[in-house]
Amino acid sequence: QGAAADLEPLPPATGDLWDRIVQGYAIPDIEGPLVEKWEQYYSERPDYVARVVERSRRYLYHIVSEVEGRRMPLEIALLPIVESAFNPNATSVARASGIWQFMPSTGTTYGLKQTWWFDSRRDVVAATSGALDYLQKLNAEFNDWQLSLAAYNWGEGNVRRAVARNRAKGLPADFDSLTKMADETRNYVPKLQAIKNIIANPARYGLVMADVPNAPYFAVVRTSIRMDVKRAAELAELPLDEFLALNPQHNRPVISGADDYAILLPIDKAEIFAAKLDLVDQPLVSWQAHRMKAGETLPQIAIRYGMSTETL
Numbered sequence: 380q381g382a383a384a385d386l387e388p389l390p391p392a393t394g395d396l397w398d399r400i401v402q403g404y405a406i407p408d409i410e411g412p413l414v415e416k417w418e419q420y421y422s423e424r425p426d427y428v429a430r431v432v433e434r435s436r437r438y439l440y441h442i443v444s445e446v447e448g449r450r451m452p453l454e455i456a457l458l459p460i461v462e463s464a465f466n467p468n469a470t471s472v473a474r475a476s477g478i479w480q481f482m483p484s485t486g487t488t489y490g491l492k493q494t495w496w497f498d499s500r501r502d503v504v505a506a507t508s509g510a511l512d513y514l515q516k517l518n519a520e521f522n523d524w525q526l527s528l529a530a531y532n533w534g535e536g537n538v539r540r541a542v543a544r545n546r547a548k549g550l551p552a553d554f555d556s557l558t559k560m561a562d563e564t565r566n567y568v569p570k571l572q573a574i575k576n577i578i579a580n581p582a583r584y585g586l587v588m589a590d591v592p593n594a595p596y597f598a599v600v601r602t603s604i605r606m607d608v609k610r611a612a613e614l615a616e617l618p619l620d621e622f623l624a625l626n627p628q629h630n631r632p633v634i635s636g637a638d639d640y641a642i643l644l645p646i647d648k649a650e651i652f653a654a655k656l657d658l659v660d661q662p663l664v665s666w667q668a669h670r671m672k673a674g675e676t677l678p679q680i681a682i683r684y685g686m687s688t689e690t691l
Contacts, residue, residue: 526538
């Protein structure tokens with residue numbers, strides 16, 4: 380029986396992450412009134428941009444590394460700004476969830492389990508992997524990153540039909556030429572373009588982008604031990620909200636429901652957590668799930684667990 384938790388090794392830090400992203404831009408630029416509209420939108424909201432940057436620092440290095448590892452254009456790492464403003468608990472009216480805004484069905488297709496205990500669409504590592512798989516699949520079909528981004532937002536069937544409509548009329552079938560496109564999608568690629576332009580030259584828009592170090596923010600700790608979310612945060616010596624920002628996938632106050640848990644922690648806390656987990660001998664779960672059987676009543680269950688019905 381080895382240690383209760385394994386730590387993954389980390390690469391050294393160099394420079395600033397924004398520079399690295401800008402150097403990796405590879406999607407052709409677009410221009411026009413919609414791009415200008417969104418440049419103006421962000422430049423008039425410095426506080427909003429600062430909040431998004433502050434949230435992004437937790438996740439961006441990991442995303443950039445994953446995008447780069449697949450040899451994809453690095454501006455794809457900025458897509459969560461458009462999707463969710465890097466809020467891991469963002470949920471759309473259409474029930475899309477997480478920083479990559481996966482719909483329930485698409486999430487399931489890309490291996491993101493959604494159970495009573497957890498929703499992997501909010502798991503930053505799993506959802507990033509799923510989103511990049513999906514984007515690569517789209518680009519294998521459309522062979523055009525702008526169309527692939529449109530399909531990520533609008534659904535591949537809609538883009539496929541729009542492309543076919545234009546081709547049938549002998550018209551160009553690039554993003555700008557497609558007709559009958561949803562407004563949200565029409566604005567989607569220009570929004571990313573505006574963000575690209577701002578990050579490449581924030582001063583031009585009167586904005587200051589706080590530095591984000593080109594270094595890992597979190598380490599992954601793997602364990603098979605079930606525990607209360609609150610206890611996990613205490614073991615890591617982290618405020619609960621910071622723990623939940625890195626581990627937002629849990630639907631319940633318990634880390635449970637899988638064979639193996641990947642817990643993300645700031646680099647400086649991961650070793651503390653792993654060491655403490657090895658030393659803990661008291662139970663880490665104070666919650667228990669009870670599945671009701673036919674004919675069972677709440678008062679019966681309350682008596683069985685020695686608590687009042689109100690507490691139950």
